[in-house]
Amino acid sequence: MAVSNPFSMVGAVILPLRPTDSDAMNTRDLYLDAATRDNTRQSYGSAIRHFEVEWGGFLPATADSISRYLAHYAPTLSVHTLRHRLAALARWHNEQGFPDPTKAPIVRQVLRGIGAVHPVQQKQAKPMGLESIEHVAGWLDGAIAQADGAGARGTALRHRRDKALLLLGFWRGFRGDELTRLCIEHVQARAGEGMSCYFTHTKADRTYRGSTFKVPALARLCPVEAYLDWTSAAHLDEGPVFRAIDRWGHVSQQALRTDSLVPLLRAMLANAGMASAGLYSSHSLRRGFATWAIANGWDLKTLMQYVGWKNVQSAMRYVDVAAPFADLRLPSAPIKDEDA
Numbered sequence: 001m002a003v004s005n006p007f008s009m010v011g012a013v014i015l016p017l018r019p020t021d022s023d024a025m026n027t028r029d030l031y032l033d034a035a036t037r038d039n040t041r042q043s044y045g046s047a048i049r050h051f052e053v054e055w056g057g058f059l060p061a062t063a064d065s066i067s068r069y070l071a072h073y074a075p076t077l078s079v080h081t082l083r084h085r086l087a088a089l090a091r092w093h094n095e096q097g098f099p100d101p102t103k104a105p106i107v108r109q110v111l112r113g114i115g116a117v118h119p120v121q122q123k124q125a126k127p128m129g130l131e132s133i134e135h136v137a138g139w140l141d142g143a144i145a146q147a148d149g150a151g152a153r154g155t156a157l158r159h160r161r162d163k164a165l166l167l168l169g170f171w172r173g174f175r176g177d178e179l180t181r182l183c184i185e186h187v188q189a190r191a192g193e194g195m196s197c198y199f200t201h202t203k204a205d206r207t208y209r210g211s212t213f214k215v216p217a218l219a220r221l222c223p224v225e226a227y228l229d230w231t232s233a234a235h236l237d238e239g240p241v242f243r244a245i246d247r248w249g250h251v252s253q254q255a256l257r258t259d260s261l262v263p264l265l266r267a268m269l270a271n272a273g274m275a276s277a278g279l280y281s282s283h284s285l286r287r288g289f290a291t292w293a294i295a296n297g298w299d300l301k302t303l304m305q306y307v308g309w310k311n312v313q314s315a316m317r318y319v320d321v322a323a324p325f326a327d328l329r330l331p332s333a334p335i336k337d338e339d340a
Contacts, residue, residue, distance in 0.1 A: 047088035060093060063104030070107070074114040082111065125281040128288035130221075132274060133170050137163060137221055139272035154249035157234055162268050164230040165242055165261075167223040169285040172197070172215055173307040176261045176282035182241045184231060192217050195224045211308065 051057045055069055066089060070082055077085075090102040101107065140163040147156035169179055182197055189195035195215045217224045231241070240255030256264070261282045269277035286307070293303050300312065 043084065044088040044091060047085045048092055051085065051089060060096065060098040061089060061101050063101040063106050066101055066104075067106050067110045070110050070114060074118055079111070079115045079118065082114065086111070125283035125287055126276070126279040127291050128170065128280060128284040130288070130292050132269075133166065133288070134221060136166060136269060136272045136274065140166070140268075143271075154245055154247050157230075157245050157249055157251065160226075160230040160233050161242060161245065162264070164223070164226040166265075166268070166285070167221055167226045168215065169282065170289050171218070171221075171223045172213055173286045173289040174213075175286065177258045179242055179261065179282070180240070180255045180258045183239060184236055184241055185238050187227070187241065189215075189224055189227055190217075191225060191228055193224075195227065213308070 048059075051061070051069060052059060055072065057065055057069055066086070070086075073082065086102045086107070090100050093100045093102075140159050144156055144159045144163070147153075147159060165179060168174065174182075178199060181199065186198040187195060194217045197213045197215060199211050199213075201210065215223050227241070231237075234243075234251050236251070239253060242256045243254060244252040244256055244260075246252075265280060265282060265284070266277045269280055290303060290307065293306075294300075298306075304310070304312070
């Protein structure tokens with residue numbers, strides 16, 4: 001006997017299959033994972049391992065154990081680092097459904113006491129001025145010509161990459177993580193006209209709305225020309241802009257790690273003969289541009305809009321203290337959003 005089709009009845013409504021709870025949880029976990037930046041996830045994981053493995057703590061932790069942990073490392077770790085460790089511990093407890101012991105009064109009091117006994121002045125990277133940028137770019141041009149003449153493809157590619165990173169990092173004031181996350185498919189560049197760089201998110205953009213930054217084409221020290229020269233020589237048409245290169249000239253498919261930018265920049269400066277190369281970091285490009293802009297008549301509001309700062313205090317940390325305060329014309333209305 002033929003089996004009747006239960007969906008052949010007049011007026012029957014066929015409902016779509018409902019995803020299983022397992023599918024829904026997997027999708028949810030995917031979005032939760034995407035909401036946390038990779039560097040945050042890695043640094044928090046490192047902080048948890050430090051508490052458990054190096055110090056020998058147990059999770060879930062108590063307020064007493066966390067306060068003793070803070071006191072143990074107070075002489076050797078900065079208050080900023082200890083606050084980061086607390087944030088990681090707080091997040092672990094919240095994610096696992098345990099009460100957050102870092103909010104206990106004893107933990108807050110111990111941290112306040114550490115700040116009073118071990119005050120630390122915040123260190124800032126040495127700003128890289130335009131003269132230094134010009135010197136290093138000139139050295140890179142000479143090194144590129146020499147490597148091309150010798151047929152040293154790997155060396156020539158590295159110098160082209162470094163020049164593009166140097167000039168783009170300076171003229172746009174990009175952070176190190178922005179340089180390493182920049183993708184070719186999100187860049188529109190035309191020689192002599194300029195380029196635009198799109199980021200799905202930035203440090204100041206916590207809602208993932210996306211931001212587009214315009215980059216000028218210049219007669220000298222042009223970041224657009226350097227970018228096009230690098231991507232053309234490396235035959236790149238998609239993926240990360242800035243990548244590792246081995247000694248045989250093979251370009252990696254993966255982006256440079258953010259923590260590799262400081263040694264890369266310092267090696268570049270040392271090779272170019274700059275003194276005190278160890279005082280510079282990726283923030284030196286951002287600080288250098290901010291100082292140059294103020295010295296050339298930019299008001300603080302214009303600088304903040306160009307670089308992407310949302311907070312006056314954040315912008316002021318990047319401006320060289322040698323800049324005259326009379327030139328630091330503040331916005332007429334305070335901007336409340338934080339550039340965390």
